[in-house]
Amino acid sequence: MLNALSPCVECVMNRTILLLVIMLTSLFCGCASQAPEPAQDLHAYFHDQHFSPANGLPSADELFDLPDEAVVSLKRELMRSKSFLQQNNVMMHEWLANYINAADGGFRYADNVTRLASDTFNDREGNCLSLVVLTAALAEEIGVKVEFQEIGIPPVWDRQGGFYLVNGHINLKLLPQDNGNVFNISTRSIQIDFLPERAMQGYKKQRVNKSTVISMFYNNIAAEALVDGDYDRAYGLLKLALAEQSHFLPALNTLAVLYRYKGLSSQAEALYQYTLRVNPEDMNALNNYAIMLSAQDRLDEWADVHKVLELARIRNPYYYYGMAQQAYFDKDYQDALLWYKRAIAKADYRHEFYFGLSRTYWVTGDEMRAQQSLKKALSLTTDGQHKRRYQSKLHAMSSH
Template structure:
């Protein structure tokens, strides 16, 4: 069956394609680079499936949000996979071969999370919004705007793109337009935490404290779920040389997001400052194992070498 062949060909576990969560690529770029994030790999699989006449179903997975920080922006990464469906020949459907789920994060045990089907247009919106967010981090504002227009043309109620556009308006000094978009997002989903978080920023900047307080009641719970809240507190404590306090905050950040290499790096250097060289080395090795960034790898390897030479 063709869908079985494609599943074997695309299988990231066999070394054909490598999962890399840092950049969103087009299907052709993913094919050429042999790597991509989950959305890039899904798009590549779907593109090949289309050429082979294999039908697909896209699925969004309700995993806990994966937080990242780039260029002063907090980014929340979701997860998507797809199913390859057995072929229909004429009026005959082969029922001996079932649908095959393709997922590039097997360690996230799909049995544990709800999933729901999404349309191709929504996946296309996700793609353009991802590219827009990456452009926004690089301060390529015109490029980000064009990509967001493409995203919202696919689905004009796609909340992540509405939020990204509002952030872009705020960066460009257009607070009224940004506020209108946050209100639109909250009209679609009154509990959208991204819209609430960003709306609270605008209200605070304008000293609209009564409105800010109302939003902040909801926002406080969301803030304490953000691992970078604890990371920021840890960083401040470290630079204030309050090392025991910094250790507690770094550990809290890791409890929320044990996949972030910079949290372990912070923990390592704090242990080093307290004289606990063994734990410092253990956590530096953990930071090194978690990063795919070449600059961070060199930095952590250099730190490890210095620790061993000490």
């Protein structure tokens, strides 16, 4: 996890960095059920007097609601396929997987904002949590059962504004219908995975229920509201997340971060301490609590949590990226190359790491590797502004 206390990271970012957990990606693998946990009374940790009520917060049902035209389209296509299903012994969950057509782009993965099912259907794209919610909504309309799974893969790091967002991972399976005593050879469940180029196998998975998915969704859009500076909306959404799952630690962490940004330091600390009583090794809470202790010059307490975080820091690609950036600006180019390569070894999917590597190669006179690295950065980015920037620089390199 991110060690946001690292001086090199802070000088690059020029502001304190906090960790949020946000579910943006989707992967699949092997089998453990979510253990039920008792609801906790969090009344003492809510502070409504510091926030104004936010309007237009979606209900849990609205997250999965489909527009009428989506339901009509779905059922019309199903009716058209009825004879084919019967003649070819195709089960409903197989038909739905084909309708969604995840492998061939029926709905497009877009790693950006989290959308309601209705918006995802209309836009034909969304991040993986959005697409999982849409798939579950479509499945419910035609009586197909689903199973949600959270995947324990290494964290995918993203950065928005003054926050690092730690992207979590979730997918779902479409389950075959129970036909009683009727034997059907096609009884396998079908994995639905919208994350391009990362269909990983072998990671531990945990089955999660719909209530947890709802909490994930609320935490996602609360984190997005927090990044946008809409604190009242973020607070309302986090209360909804915790009403669904009072033990959902990512939402507790996000709420503590929100309190910190509102200047409610004692309330944030109480929530960090509560979260760490629930799970003493929750790295996001430890990280953000350490930031608070450091800012308050409580160095002995900071040292206690920092011991745990130090090991986590070396697994964070942005730690190496921050070191690389600092070395580049200090004109220690060979060190910069070393740090950029280490960042890429940890997260080879981040275009900015390759861009940093490219410009460092360029100033050292290695024009071939500079162009190769910039082409890699261009292939990885999905942002139009970055694409234009990289294309322009590639053209300049070629014309050099």
